[in-house]
Amino acid sequence: MVAFIIRRIVQAFLVMFIISSIGFAIKHNVGDPVWQITGISVSKAERERIREQLGLNDPVYIQYINFLKNAAHGDLGQSYFYKKPAADVILDKAPATLELVLVSSMIIVVLSIPLGVYAAIYPKRIFSRVVMGGSIVGVSIPVFLIAIMGVYLFSVHLGWLPSFGRGATVNVGGWRTGFLTVDGWLHLILPSLSLSSIMLPLFIRLIRSEMMEVLESDYIRYAWAKGLKKYRIWFLHAFKNTLLPVITVGGVQLGITIAFTILTETVFQWQGLGFLFMEAVERSDTALLVAYLMFVGMIMVVVNTVVDIIYGVVNPTVRIAGTK
Amino acid sequence: MSALLQVQDLTVNFALRTGDLTALNGVTFALGEGERLGLVGESGAGKSVAGFAIINLIGKPGYIAGGRVLFQGEEISALPEEAIRRIRGHRISMVFQDPMMTLNPVLTIGTQMVETLQAHRNIGQSEAEAIAVDKLRQVHIPSPEKRLHQYPHEFSGGMRQRIIIAIALLNDPQLIIADEPTTALDVTIQAEIMDLFLELCRQTRMGLILITHDLAVVSETTEKIAVMYAGEIVEEGRTEDVVRRPRHPYTQGLIAALPQGDDQRGTRLNQIPGTMPTLTRIPPGCSFHPRCPHAMDVCSERAPGPLPVAYPDGGGGMAACHLYDPNLGDR
Amino acid sequence: MTDRWQRFKKSALFHDFKGDKVAIVSFATLVLLFICAFSAPLIAPYNPYDSANIDIMSSEIPPVWMAGGTNDYLLGTDAQGRDLLSTMIYGMRISIIIGICAVALQAVIGIIIGLIAGYYGGKLDGFFMRLADVQLSFSYLMVAIFVSAVLQAAVGVGRFAEIAVPFLIIVIGLAQWPQYARTVRASVLAEKKKEYVEAARVTGFGAHRIMWRHILPNCMSPILVLSTIQVANAVMSEAALSFLGLGMPVTRPSLGSLINAGFEYIFSGSWWITAFPGVLLVILVLAVNLLGDFLRDALNPKLYKG
Numbered sequence: 021m022v023a024f025i026i027r028r029i030v031q032a033f034l035v036m037f038i039i040s041s042i043g044f045a046i047k048h049n050v051g052d053p054v055w056q057i058t059g060i061s062v063s064k065a066e067r068e069r070i071r072e073q074l075g076l077n078d079p080v081y082i083q084y085i086n087f088l089k090n091a092a093h094g095d096l097g098q099s100y101f102y103k104k105p106a107a108d109v110i111l112d113k114a115p116a117t118l119e120l121v122l123v124s125s126m127i128i129v130v131l132s133i134p135l136g137v138y139a140a141i142y143p144k145r146i147f148s149r150v151v152m153g154g155s156i157v158g159v160s161i162p163v164f165l166i167a168i169m170g171v172y173l174f175s176v177h178l179g180w181l182p183s184f185g186r187g188a189t190v191n192v193g194g195w196r197t198g199f200l201t202v203d204g205w206l207h208l209i210l211p212s213l214s215l216s217s218i219m220l221p222l223f224i225r226l227i228r229s230e231m232m233e234v235l236e237s238d239y240i241r242y243a244w245a246k247g248l249k250k251y252r253i254w255f256l257h258a259f260k261n262t263l264l265p266v267i268t269v270g271g272v273q274l275g276i277t278i279a280f281t282i283l284t285e286t287v288f289q290w291q292g293l294g295f296l297f298m299e300a301v302e303r304s305d306t307a308l309l310v311a312y313l314m315f316v317g318m319i320m321v322v323v324n325t326v327v328d329i330i331y332g333v334v335n336p337t338v339r340i341a342g343t344k
Numbered sequence: 345m346s347a348l349l350q351v352q353d354l355t356v357n358f359a360l361r362t363g364d365l366t367a368l369n370g371v372t373f374a375l376g377e378g379e380r381l382g383l384v385g386e387s388g389a390g391k392s393v394a395g396f397a398i399i400n401l402i403g404k405p406g407y408i409a410g411g412r413v414l415f416q417g418e419e420i421s422a423l424p425e426e427a428i429r430r431i432r433g434h435r436i437s438m439v440f441q442d443p444m445m446t447l448n449p450v451l452t453i454g455t456q457m458v459e460t461l462q463a464h465r466n467i468g469q470s471e472a473e474a475i476a477v478d479k480l481r482q483v484h485i486p487s488p489e490k491r492l493h494q495y496p497h498e499f500s501g502g503m504r505q506r507i508i509i510a511i512a513l514l515n516d517p518q519l520i521i522a523d524e525p526t527t528a529l530d531v532t533i534q535a536e537i538m539d540l541f542l543e544l545c546r547q548t549r550m551g552l553i554l555i556t557h558d559l560a561v562v563s564e565t566t567e568k569i570a571v572m573y574a575g576e577i578v579e580e581g582r583t584e585d586v587v588r589r590p591r592h593p594y595t596q597g598l599i600a601a602l603p604q605g606d607d608q609r610g611t612r613l614n615q616i617p618g619t620m621p622t623l624t625r626i627p628p629g630c631s632f633h634p635r636c637p638h639a640m641d642v643c644s645e646r647a648p649g650p651l652p653v654a655y656p657d658g659g660g661g662m663a664a665c666h667l668y669d670p671n672l673g674d675r
Numbered sequence: 676m677t678d679r680w681q682r683f684k685k686s687a688l689f690h691d692f693k694g695d696k697v698a699i700v701s702f703a704t705l706v707l708l709f710i711c712a713f714s715a716p717l718i719a720p721y722n723p724y725d726s727a728n729i730d731i732m733s734s735e736i737p738p739v740w741m742a743g744g745t746n747d748y749l750l751g752t753d754a755q756g757r758d759l760l761s762t763m764i765y766g767m768r769i770s771i772i773i774g775i776c777a778v779a780l781q782a783v784i785g786i787i788i789g790l791i792a793g794y795y796g797g798k799l800d801g802f803f804m805r806l807a808d809v810q811l812s813f814s815y816l817m818v819a820i821f822v823s824a825v826l827q828a829a830v831g832v833g834r835f836a837e838i839a840v841p842f843l844i845i846v847i848g849l850a851q852w853p854q855y856a857r858t859v860r861a862s863v864l865a866e867k868k869k870e871y872v873e874a875a876r877v878t879g880f881g882a883h884r885i886m887w888r889h890i891l892p893n894c895m896s897p898i899l900v901l902s903t904i905q906v907a908n909a910v911m912s913e914a915a916l917s918f919l920g921l922g923m924p925v926t927r928p929s930l931g932s933l934i935n936a937g938f939e940y941i942f943s944g945s946w947w948i949t950a951f952p953g954v955l956l957v958i959l960v961l962a963v964n965l966l967g968d969f970l971r972d973a974l975n976p977k978l979y980k981g
Contacts (some may be wrong), residue, residue: 035691035809048826054381156968160961162911164918165934165953172941183942232684232742238445243442246511247433248458260450276814283915287938298919301824317813334450 024332032325039317044087045309047097048080069086096314097307101300106311112294114315115195116186117281123212125274130222136227137262140235141254143228151224160220163280167214167287174210182207184289215284219273226269229261264334271327275320345413348551349398349520354421355389358395358623365395365623368408372650378549382562382583384598385513385572386620389556391505392441394416394572395521397421398553399432411596416518432649434464441524443504447496447562454492460514479510483540502533509540520549524643526561543553550552559598563587574621574631581653581661591653602665629664642666663666691829691973698969712745712751712768720760724927728843735945753948754940755925762928767959769929773843774910778902780848781909787856790886792856793863802914804860805851815850819912822846823921836924843922847912851905858901862894895975903967906941914956930956 071077078086090096099106139148175183187207198204229319234240235258243253278293285294293312300308356368368390375381383391396402398413400421432438433483440446448456457476459468467475473492475536480488483506497506505525512520522541526534542565545552554566562583569586571579571594579592586662588594597616609633618635621627627634633643643666651668653661678690683689692698712717735746736752738759750759788807810818823846827835835842866872875885878942887896916922917931923937930952937948 031589031805038809049829062946064908156964157957157961160959160964161957162931164915165957168934168938168941168949168953172462172946176686176942195380229684239402239443239448241403242438242446242508243448245399245432245438246433246463247429248427248459248463252463257448257451261448264450272812272814275812276816279814279820282820282919288920297824301828301921304828306828309824316817320813320817 025329028325028328032321035321040091041315044084094164096311099305099308101303101305106307107323110311110315113293113296120211121277123208124215128223132223136224137230140231155221155224159194162217163286164219165282181210187266211284211288230265231300240282267331275323347374349376350414352412355409356393356406357409358405365574366594371577373570377550380552380566381568382566383555383570384562389572390575391572393525395523395555398430399436433460434515435517436519439508439512439522439525442528443501452493460511464515479513501529505537510671521553523555546633574626579663585655592665593638594632688973694830697965701965704962706933715764719764721758723757723762723765738947748774750951751947757949759959766928766930767932770910773908776844778791778905782855784852786817786859790861793860794886798801807856817844818850823916832895839923847909858897863890866890879908881968900970907963921958
């Protein structure tokens with residue numbers, strides 16, 4: 021088990037190393053940091069001085085090592101638009117996105133497990149068919165379209181819910197949260213529902229198909245033959261085996277949700293990382309782009325590593341053998 | 345010997361898109377207290393379906409289309425779900441074919457044993473564990489207390505099958521249905537497991553239905569044999585009668601195909617020509633007639649009913665074959 | 676050819692298809708949409724790329740059945756005064772072309788890597804599958820968005836618009852190869868155990884021939900199912916990128932960029948600019964997904980989940 025965890029962590033570092041290399045390559049090749057810092061109204065000599073100061077005349081490998089050193093200390097460069105360290109900008113915006121993802125994940129978990137399990141246990145019931153039909157329609161509607169529909173219906177047409185922004189937030193030790201105000205929650209409803217709209221059907225389908233496969237297995241038939249009560253068979257024997265693949269795939273999918281925050285936040289002008297990212301793209305704010313890459317990359321690597329380790333804890337086969 | 349189990353005219357169909365398929369066609373047999381019966385046939389003959397049908401646990405498209413199962417005089421084939429649940433694993437236990445697939449991989453052996461006890465009896469954890477340890481010892485698992493906390497994958501195939509047998513014994517059932525319990529195991533372990541079955545049956549006087557394709561295994565273990573072909577029982581009788589003096593041409597073919605110990609090496613095994621029909625293509629009349637060396641005209645016209653056959657020592661059996669119909673004249 | 680058709684008509688797949696209303700309807704819808712898309716210059720009332728047809732004075736005209744609608748523009752006009760129906764048909768053509776080409780690209784890359792990884796195994800296999808793991812864990816959409824964003828930042832919006840189509844094909848194609856690679860690899864591993872492969876090897880066929888002529892044809896059903904799902908995914912990805920302004924420019928809009936262009940106007944009540952392209956996109960993707968579902972149920976291949 022320990023060996024397994026260590027190997028996963030080494031792998032995580034390796035991936036972070038690759039990501040940082042990509043980040044460096046982008047930083048090195050896209051955009052001119054001197055121009056971004058100074059603007060156009062600076063003499064050539066002055067520019068050259070700044071170049072030298074920033075270490076841009078050093079050999080590439082030295083620059084790369086410096087980049088890694090700085091990144092390890094949390095220094096991801098200056099955002100030229102915000103005129104402050106990119107890492108600070110990211111950390112400032114991160115709570116908005118993390119809260120959005122958290123609420124969406126809750127919605128997904130709370131709804132997908134009962135619906136998926138129900139559809140697996142009673143595949144022929146009308147409700148199951150409605151759920152499955154709804155889920156395929158759900159995966160076919162792009163996230164931004166659901167968001168737009170939501171805005172049109174509940175904000176423009178009915179006027180029930182706000183259409184953009186986070187609403188009133190409370191600053192708790194540097195973390196600006198929308199969880200503590202009614203207004204904040206009202207603003208969360210549409211974005212979080214839109215964000216969960218893509219993953220919820222996927223999770224329902226995943227849980228259903230895994231559970232149905234498990235229900236067909238020999239050990240479930242054997243559980244019936246032992247005369248166990250049906251709830252024990254469904255919710256312990258079958259569900260625990262369903263969880264294993266769902267955890268691995270699900271962990272990856274939750275990481276993917278971050279990509280969809282870009283779409284959701286764009287529609288709702290949600291002041292989070294995704295919105296920040298699109299702004300940075302429009303302004304060619306390379307440092308911020310790279311910082312975003314590193315930050316999101318790190319989140320995904322952490323999530324995946326944790327998921328793998330949880331998988332190892334839940335699955336006795338991995339725990340003993342130490343291999344996956 | 346009072347009847348433990350009576351299966352009467354049991355018919356199982358599978359509902360498919362193209363219509364119903366009959367997997368089990370009017371199967372009838374009986375088992376006394378503590379009696380051991382071998383249910384023999386090729387794969388696809390319906391042996392396993394028969395085993396599962398007894399405890400009303402047929403896979404999805406399948407359903408019991410007719411007949412009934414009496415267990416200790418009670419008609420269990422008509423019981424509601426909760427009532428039949430109380431019988432499964434309690435008074436009738438099952439042992440499955442592949443021990444690698446039978447135990448739940450994510451639950452410890454202890455959990456899987458304790459739950460079986462608690463599903464049928466109102467007992468606490470420690471008491472249940474004590475019984476579990478006792479039964480593990482009975483199937484010769486060393487240091488059973490430690491084993492309770494281990495997961496299935498920590499055991500070899502033979503060990504797992506012992507555990508499954510221990511689980512089957514937990515509630516001291518009157519009947520064990522063992523579906524090919526040794527097929528997935530190594531040959532040396534097969535013999536150990538069969539010996540264990542014999543030993544346990546003798547100790548506890550519980551009934552055993554041994555479902556297998558292996559006549560040799562059955563002949564060493566059971567008192568009675570029922571031979572199945574294409575969803576029907578074609579011959580039934582005491583083991584030594586059926587093995588030594590098979591009456592149905594199919595059984596004769598099976599016996600002839602067995603490798604004999606005193607046979608000379610290099611001689612070919614006698615095989616029955618052709619293959620068993622799939623359920624979709626069961627021929628009219630006797631389902632065996634296209635492969636039967638003694639086929640007569642009547643065989644393709646109507647199916648033979650169960651006919652009594654006699655043995656020289658006065659014993660009797662049954663064969664479903666027109667050859668034994670006294671009304672059909674000469675044999 | 677007729678011989679193949681006859682065989683196909685007798686196959687189980689065709690039998691299942693005949694009995695499945697949903698599959699028939701979605702297949703018919705798809706055929707219809709494809710015909711419309713590829714005969715766009717013939718059936719579209721206007722050519723949206725021709726600036727002669729664009730009149731800013733006729734912008735935001737509602738559909739014909741609403742007050743202010745005219746018979747000239749069946750579904751109304753967009754914010755630039757283009758006929759919405761024509762623009763949608765052309766846009767769908769772009770969406771479909773990008774979707775199919777991107778899937779073709781990822782299929783080629785994924786199949787080659789999957790075959791090699793599965794057939795040779797060992798270090799090569801380990802390397803490619805780790806790579807696939809890492810890339811999958813980053814979400815194809817994230818990769819595609821990021822690459823597009825960086826490229827746009829690097830070359831500038833104007834230049835980016837010119838190369839948008841091939842670029843989108845490459846970026847979506849590269850972002851999704853791991854799905855194919857894993858599926859093909861799993862099939863190869865399953866097929867490799869079978870006797871015919873052993874037979875071919877003993878006969879002295881080279882690895883190349885065994886892979887392409889013997890193993891690959893037996894991996895076709897998972898590939899077919901996966902391809903269907905992936906076309907839906909690719910169309911969705913393209914729409915998402917275009918919606919973010921990282922895909923097709925408004926001058927040559929795909930369905931996604933049309934939705935994006937219309938989004939600003941729903942607050943002023945011009946919902947149709949977003950709604951109609953949105954509905955068309957959903958119908959297109961839904962039809963592909965339903966067909967994919969049917970194929971999966973009918974062929975029931977082992978797909979890699981992820």
